[in-house]
Amino acid sequence: LYWQFRPKTDTYVQLGCDEDHLALHFNPRFKDDTDGAVLVCNSKMDGCWGHEEREKHMTGFLSPFSLQIVLKLTGDVFEVEMPNGHVIKFPNRHVLEVITYVRIRGDLNNPNDYIITDLISHVLIL
Helix, strand or coil, rough: CEEECCCCCCEEEEEECCCCEEEEEEEEEEEEEECEEEEEEEEEEEEEEECCCEEEECCCCCCCEEEEEEEEECCCCEECCCCCCCCEECCCCCCCHHHHHEEEEEECHCCCCCCCCCCCCEEEEE
């Protein structure tokens, strides 16, 4: 996924079954009130957010407003591979085996630049 976004937009990738059942919410924040620049991962079950995990390792960004990542589900863990090889791991808390919902918020430079494989039923690009 090569992804560009505006500086002040709410930007994230969500993977799960639907908007109330998210196995992974991946949210880069450049001006977070608590940590400044941080990558936030979370999950949601029955509409309730889980505990946020924060990663201050932001060197994978190509510029402050673009990001190239590889998202993988490897059983009980999601892996987010940054261009520099750093891998962020986030647990598959709800043990989803199949992702049927993908939502990407932020400006994609070209929607054809990303590839999603393996049993995705629909994609929302906002």
